[in-house]
Amino acid sequence: MTSGALLVGALREPVSTIGLSPAQWTALLAIARAEQLIGTLGYRLHGMPVPAPVARILEEARHSAEQGRTAALWEAEMARRALAPVGIAVILLKGTAFVAAGLSAGVGRSIGDLDILVPHARIGEAEAALLAAGWEWVKPDAYDDAYYRRWMHELPPLIHRERDRMIDVHHTILPLTARITPDAEALIADSVALGSELRMLSPPDVLCHAAAHLFADGDLAGGLRNLWDIHCLVEEWGTAGLHDRARLHGLAPAVARAMRQAHRLYGTAVPEEWRGWTTQDALYRHRLLARDGWGRPTRRLTRLAFYMRGHALRMPPAMLARHLVTKWRKGHAPG
Amino acid sequence: MRHVTQLRIGPVGFRVGSDWRQPIAALQDLYRDYPAPEDGIPDFNVHLFAARPWRRVLRPAVHIGGDFVMPGAAPLPLAQGLLAAEMGMNLQMALGQRRYLLLHASAVERGGKALLMTGLSGAGKSTLAALLMARGWRLMGDEFALIDPDTGLVHGFPRLISLKNEAIRVAQRALPKARFGPLLEGTPKGTIRHLVPDAAAIAAMARPAVPALLLFPSFGFEAGEREVLPSEVFVRLTQASTNYVALTERGFTALADLVRTVPARAIDYPDTATALAQVERLWSAL
Numbered sequence: 351m352t353s354g355a356l357l358v359g360a361l362r363e364p365v366s367t368i369g370l371s372p373a374q375w376t377a378l379l380a381i382a383r384a385e386q387l388i389g390t391l392g393y394r395l396h397g398m399p400v401p402a403p404v405a406r407i408l409e410e411a412r413h414s415a416e417q418g419r420t421a422a423l424w425e426a427e428m429a430r431r432a433l434a435p436v437g438i439a440v441i442l443l444k445g446t447a448f449v450a451a452g453l454s455a456g457v458g459r460s461i462g463d464l465d466i467l468v469p470h471a472r473i474g475e476a477e478a479a480l481l482a483a484g485w486e487w488v489k490p491d492a493y494d495d496a497y498y499r500r501w502m503h504e505l506p507p508l509i510h511r512e513r514d515r516m517i518d519v520h521h522t523i524l525p526l527t528a529r530i531t532p533d534a535e536a537l538i539a540d541s542v543a544l545g546s547e548l549r550m551l552s553p554p555d556v557l558c559h560a561a562a563h564l565f566a567d568g569d570l571a572g573g574l575r576n577l578w579d580i581h582c583l584v585e586e587w588g589t590a591g592l593h594d595r596a597r598l599h600g601l602a603p604a605v606a607r608a609m610r611q612a613h614r615l616y617g618t619a620v621p622e623e624w625r626g627w628t629t630q631d632a633l634y635r636h637r638l639l640a641r642d643g644w645g646r647p648t649r650r651l652t653r654l655a656f657y658m659r660g661h662a663l664r665m666p667p668a669m670l671a672r673h674l675v676t677k678w679r680k681g682h683a684p685g
Numbered sequence: 686m687r688h689v690t691q692l693r694i695g696p697v698g699f700r701v702g703s704d705w706r707q708p709i710a711a712l713q714d715l716y717r718d719y720p721a722p723e724d725g726i727p728d729f730n731v732h733l734f735a736a737r738p739w740r741r742v743l744r745p746a747v748h749i750g751g752d753f754v755m756p757g758a759a760p761l762p763l764a765q766g767l768l769a770a771e772m773g774m775n776l777q778m779a780l781g782q783r784r785y786l787l788l789h790a791s792a793v794e795r796g797g798k799a800l801l802m803t804g805l806s807g808a809g810k811s812t813l814a815a816l817l818m819a820r821g822w823r824l825m826g827d828e829f830a831l832i833d834p835d836t837g838l839v840h841g842f843p844r845l846i847s848l849k850n851e852a853i854r855v856a857q858r859a860l861p862k863a864r865f866g867p868l869l870e871g872t873p874k875g876t877i878r879h880l881v882p883d884a885a886a887i888a889a890m891a892r893p894a895v896p897a898l899l900l901f902p903s904f905g906f907e908a909g910e911r912e913v914l915p916s917e918v919f920v921r922l923t924q925a926s927t928n929y930v931a932l933t934e935r936g937f938t939a940l941a942d943l944v945r946t947v948p949a950r951a952i953d954y955p956d957t958a959t960a961l962a963q964v965e966r967l968w969s970a971l
Contacts, residue, residue: 372724375726376730383752401726403723414783653724
């Protein structure tokens with residue numbers, strides 16, 4: 351069994367960890383750290399009989415996740431304060447939204463950057479307000495900066511000079527170069543209040559975003575965590591309205607794939623229509639589980655293929671070629 | 686990973702894997718008297734790897750990875766593989782340790798009480814720890830002292846003592862029978878040679894001690910000594926801790942308790958003989 355499958359098994363069925371050998375525990379912890387799911391695992395296995403060293407490591411992981419939650423909520427509040435004077439409501443995305451809303455997807459979740467969504471027409475105002483409140487540009491590279499501004503679904507990342515925390519300001523949820531163009535205005539119009547002057551996307555839109563992030567953008571790195579988000583969201587909310595919403599955003603294939611993978615890997619209760627399995631799905635699964643017992647990525651060729659696929663989804667061929675050559679000349683090597 | 690070893694230093698278990706045999710063989714030799722991780726499950730993993738397969742043999746360069754990594758760290762030549770392994774273990778502690786408040790300090794123990802010495806690189810922490818070990822103190826570590834937030838006790842982390850440049854000769858003279866690692870020349874910190882802690886330090890490494898004295902030594906000055914105000918001690922120790930912020934309130938409480946209960950002194954010294962006399966005098970006056 352690959353280590354990726356070991357982690358999936360432990361999250362899906364915590365009792366399956368009873369009787370793991372020391373070597374299996376060691377591998378499980380290493381890959382959970384690598385997939386940034388150690389905090390989630392810490393909560394999933396809480397109260398289980400585990401060896402003493404594992405109990406200590408998971409206890410620390412829960413503590414770190416709790417600290418991460420506090421820091422993420424504080425960062426969201428800082429963004430709210432920065433944008434309130436110009437009248438821009440902060441719509442939280444991903445992990446910060448999950449913890450702010452008290453969702454099970456947020457339990458133990460590691461949260462890196464703060465991701466927010468603002469209307470495209472007001473992106474310049476949002477950037478100016480954040481810069482005035484102490485955020486700074488991260489990308490010193492003129493090509494990267496120009497690329498973000500022209501083609502991406504977000505501003506170049508900003509970092510706060512005192513708190514050292516990054517913020518990604520999105521105006522939609524997929525790059526402008528991608529063939530799929532989700533309805534950003536609908537995302538914002540249907541967003542819901544969190545009771546604290548902060549907002550998040552509507553439940554079906556959160557699922558659409560998670561699926562888009564996982565299967566319509568990028569190379570599936572960190573995919574097990576994103577898929578766990580989807581599992582928790584579906585278990586908590588169900589899938590009412592998801593079908594129509596996915597069609598509206600052009601994300602029906604990505605959502606269907608996310609549902610099939612979540613059902614297959616984590617046993618998520620999804621409707622019958624989303625329970626099929628294709629040869630392509632097997633390849634995705636192969637990519638998602640590509641870790642060795644040290645938590646290191648394996649299956650180099652598979653990863654390379656998905657890296658190229660991720661970029662092919664993001665932009666048309668000629669543009670992709672130009673982009674990769676520029677990146678390659680700057681010394682960037684794929685996966 | 687092709688070559689693997691597991692070991693426990695103080696309360697912390699490690700698994701170190703390497704694409705090359707040499708660093709693992711060096712660890713197994715120098716750490717031969719150390720126990721395995723509790724229940725065979727290490728707290729942290731370290732990987733020593735070649736960035737490209739052919740770099741295993743062609744101009745081998747040892748990259749340091751693990752559960753926790755710092756981006757952009759430069760690789761070391763294979764001859765310094767042991768140093769890479771040590772750095773990898775320190776890095777896991779600095780970035781990942783959450784059970785104990787970490788102080789970048791050397792620690793020695795006598796009569797169940799611990800002396801903690803902290804200061805900038807070059808202040809003489811490692812040298813003084815080695816020399817005090819030569820005089821019968823129990824070495825608890827020359828890099829990290831671990832404060833248990835629940836008990837306030839110091840736990841040892843007696844990994845190999847990392848001696849640099851002139852300190853190598855000083856320690857060899859004081860400890861002629863000790864075991865030393867290979868001489869590593871041209872490292873980012875000059876010449877390094879590792880000293881294996883003595884049998885007493887290894888045998889007692891799981892035994893914590895009550896912190897009794899905090900010292901801030903400074904090498905290269907006329908002999909002097911002063912009391913350090915709690916406010917200054919607090920700030921210095923927050924700077925000497927890599928995980929103070931991450932431990933949040935637990936870290937603050939542990940540090941505040943330490944500062945409140947343990948006397949602190951700064952000493953200046955022109956040579957190690959003076960420093961050792963200052964330490965003994967301060968210790969006996971406690």
